[in-house]
Amino acid sequence: MSVFETEKMVDLTVDEVFALSRRVLSGAGLSAPHAEAVARVITAGERDECASHGLYRLPGCVATIQSGKLSLDAEPAIRDVSPALVRADARHAYSLLAFERAAPLLVEKARAVGVAALVINNCFHFSALWPEIERLTEMGVAAMAMTPSHAWVAPAGGTKGLLGTNPIAFGWPRPGGHPYVFDFATSAVARGDMSLHDIAGKPIPEGWGLDEAGLPTTDARAALDGAMLTFGGHKGSALSTMIELMAGPLIGDLTSRESMAFDDGAKAAPMHGELILAFDPVVMGGEDVNVNAARAEALFAAFGEQGARLPSQRRYEARTRSLERGMRTPKVLYDQIIALGF
Amino acid sequence: MSVFETEKMVDLTVDEVFALSRRVLSGAGLSAPHAEAVARVITAGERDECASHGLYRLPGCVATIQSGKLSLDAEPAIRDVSPALVRADARHAYSLLAFERAAPLLVEKARAVGVAALVINNCFHFSALWPEIERLTEMGVAAMAMTPSHAWVAPAGGTKGLLGTNPIAFGWPRPGGHPYVFDFATSAVARGDMSLHDIAGKPIPEGWGLDEAGLPTTDARAALDGAMLTFGGHKGSALSTMIELMAGPLIGDLTSRESMAFDDGAKAAPMHGELILAFDPVVMGGEDVNVNAARAEALFAAFGEQGARLPSQRRYEARTRSLERGMRTPKVLYDQIIALGF
Numbered sequence: 123m124s125v126f127e128t129e130k131m132v133d134l135t136v137d138e139v140f141a142l143s144r145r146v147l148s149g150a151g152l153s154a155p156h157a158e159a160v161a162r163v164i165t166a167g168e169r170d171e172c173a174s175h176g177l178y179r180l181p182g183c184v185a186t187i188q189s190g191k192l193s194l195d196a197e198p199a200i201r202d203v204s205p206a207l208v209r210a211d212a213r214h215a216y217s218l219l220a221f222e223r224a225a226p227l228l229v230e231k232a233r234a235v236g237v238a239a240l241v242i243n244n245c246f247h248f249s250a251l252w253p254e255i256e257r258l259t260e261m262g263v264a265a266m267a268m269t270p271s272h273a274w275v276a277p278a279g280g281t282k283g284l285l286g287t288n289p290i291a292f293g294w295p296r297p298g299g300h301p302y303v304f305d306f307a308t309s310a311v312a313r314g315d316m317s318l319h320d321i322a323g324k325p326i327p328e329g330w331g332l333d334e335a336g337l338p339t340t341d342a343r344a345a346l347d348g349a350m351l352t353f354g355g356h357k358g359s360a361l362s363t364m365i366e367l368m369a370g371p372l373i374g375d376l377t378s379r380e381s382m383a384f385d386d387g388a389k390a391a392p393m394h395g396e397l398i399l400a401f402d403p404v405v406m407g408g409e410d411v412n413v414n415a416a417r418a419e420a421l422f423a424a425f426g427e428q429g430a431r432l433p434s435q436r437r438y439e440a441r442t443r444s445l446e447r448g449m450r451t452p453k454v455l456y457d458q459i460i461a462l463g464f
Numbered sequence: 465m466s467v468f469e470t471e472k473m474v475d476l477t478v479d480e481v482f483a484l485s486r487r488v489l490s491g492a493g494l495s496a497p498h499a500e501a502v503a504r505v506i507t508a509g510e511r512d513e514c515a516s517h518g519l520y521r522l523p524g525c526v527a528t529i530q531s532g533k534l535s536l537d538a539e540p541a542i543r544d545v546s547p548a549l550v551r552a553d554a555r556h557a558y559s560l561l562a563f564e565r566a567a568p569l570l571v572e573k574a575r576a577v578g579v580a581a582l583v584i585n586n587c588f589h590f591s592a593l594w595p596e597i598e599r600l601t602e603m604g605v606a607a608m609a610m611t612p613s614h615a616w617v618a619p620a621g622g623t624k625g626l627l628g629t630n631p632i633a634f635g636w637p638r639p640g641g642h643p644y645v646f647d648f649a650t651s652a653v654a655r656g657d658m659s660l661h662d663i664a665g666k667p668i669p670e671g672w673g674l675d676e677a678g679l680p681t682t683d684a685r686a687a688l689d690g691a692m693l694t695f696g697g698h699k700g701s702a703l704s705t706m707i708e709l710m711a712g713p714l715i716g717d718l719t720s721r722e723s724m725a726f727d728d729g730a731k732a733a734p735m736h737g738e739l740i741l742a743f744d745p746v747v748m749g750g751e752d753v754n755v756n757a758a759r760a761e762a763l764f765a766a767f768g769e770q771g772a773r774l775p776s777q778r779r780y781e782a783r784t785r786s787l788e789r790g791m792r793t794p795k796v797l798y799d800q801i802i803a804l805g806f
Contacts, residue, residue, distance in 0.1 A: 304699075304703075306698075356775070361703075364634045371763075377762070379763070405546060407716040408715075417719055429621065430619040430622030
């Protein structure tokens with residue numbers, strides 16, 4: 123926010139961000155349930171000052187909608203597969219409505235048997251995983267989510283894009299407070315960060331990417347044309363491979379390479395699967411649910427005692443500010459969205 | 465191996481390693497089922513040239529046995545909690561027998577409902593997680609395992625030990641070949657590696673640890689007395705925290721800090737819980753199980769095409785050598801084990 127002068131900003135409330143998003147998405151062609159599901163997540167991103175998952179996403183959504191590959195109105199087909207498994211076929215629409223429709227059944231199953239999985243198939247990826255994780259923690263379960271993307275990332279020791287940016291997110295419900303939530307790409311940085319460096323003509327740090335010859339580069343454009351690297355060396359690469367397997371072949375859906383082939387240069391959002399696991403602390407923890415919750419709280423308190431922050435703290439602080447005072451969005455972005463004409 | 469001269473090595477077959485391990489463990493007081501379960505894992509470590517999880521462990525095991533905190537003969541209590549959950553109370557004995565006794569039921573549940581969890585409570589930690597993961601992949605399921613340890617590791621932005629070295633392991637079954645398996649500590653290095661640097665008087669790289677004042681150090685002793693760091697910065701720290709929560713409070717067991725307090729300076733192996741998840745590719749993947757297996761194989765093949773190695777390749781190569789030609793163990797270690805007098 124600090125890089126923009128005040129006159130170059132537009133003041134918006136949370137409700138206005140939602141209304142604008144829904145109008146654009148509906149105008150571009152999404153059915154009302156899909157437009158609302160996507161608008162809710164864009165609003166959450168803008169509200170939490172995750173700019174890259176807020177209004178900034180709208181032009182890209184419109185491009186994906188206009189790519190012709192996305193279903194604009196498919197009702198997700200939810201299947202109750204087993205006492206521990208729900209399968210939601212998004213039928214080539216955005217993932218969010220499938221998640222919303224299936225989440226209550228996932229939580230019901232976790233509460234009954236301890237651990238349960240929600241498999242979302244044939245969905246176009248939208249946005250971050252943390253809004254889904256937060257939703258599940260609000261229902262009282264711990265949750266983990268992962269999804270592949272496009273084959274932009276080289277495995278450790280490799281030279282070419284093969285793995286996705288493969289995000290993993292996790293959440294833990296906390297009585298009377300915001301949940302513990304993290305959500306990160308297993309690539310060294312998000313692809314969007316790499317693009318921002320390219321646009322700004324700024325060099326990237328070593329360890330972010332390789333050029334087309336497979337050599338380390340500090341040139342963002344060269345790395346975008348070459349391959350990104352994972353965070354954390356061979357450990358990050360192993361974790362990314364796990365996500366590729368678990369949210370791809372395990373659940374009967376595409377790997378990042380297959381998803382990229384499906385896209386075939388359209389540059390739409392990745393179409394693939396998503397795996398979400400939910401864990402009920404009562405069933406998993408045995409009888410002492412309050413003792414166990416207190417154990418977790420003691421852990422979180424110890425972070426604070428030594429000056430370490432929990433992963434989503436900055437986001438929650440932004441949320442408080444946004445709900446109290448509204449948000450400021452760059453006028454250039456606002457104008458770009460209005461110019462879409464919806 | 466290369467640092468030792470031939471006359472300082474002892475040749476052993478796989479069977480001899482097992483017999484020696486079992487003899488020492490039984491002699492030190494473990495009941496036959498426990499001694500055999502631990503000896504099997506020590507033999508697997510030695511066979512795969514994971515020296516730090518092979519015969520090297522025996523003196524430490526004897527120390528843990530003699531600490532008086534470990535049950536030498538408890539039969540694990542296995543409870544069939546739900547269609548997706550098995551709980552194994554190790555009753556303060558080593559975890560391995562509890563795992564062996566409960567694993568078939570875990571796999572049976574995963575096959576029936578898609579995903580299932582095995583919670584092991586009140587166990588003394590032994591060795592790496594990969595032998596358990598391999599065992600599960602042999603039964604045809606994908607699997608994930610995690611456990612806390614002792615509070616040696618500072619969270620990102622912190623200065624003091626709070627998290628454990630918190631390993632995570634994952635495996636994927638491969639038709640007709642060794643499974644895809646990784647197993648790594650979420651600390652920047654294993655604590656044993658830090659100790660080896662201390663013993664050798666070698667400096668440690670930056671990023672491994674902090675001194676008692678919370679400042680970065682390259683002195684191994686200072687970092688052992690201070691705090692270790694996680695791999696991968698704030699992402700590794702978040703992952704380690706997830707493991708702490710999932711294999712601690714979620715399953716009704718101790719955090720790394722509580723486990724360290726339980727140890728109370730005895731320097732025995734960590735006593736705590738372990739969480740193991742199993743996923744059945746048939747139920748989770750829908751109908752096209754062969755298509756899904758082929759997707760994973762295409763991913764693995766693409767690693768090889770660009771010169772990247774899969775995580776356990778070196779271990780499998782060592783296994784082939786050991787089974788064909790036997791193993792060479794440092795005479796100094798062998799003599800130390802014999803001198804234990806069992």
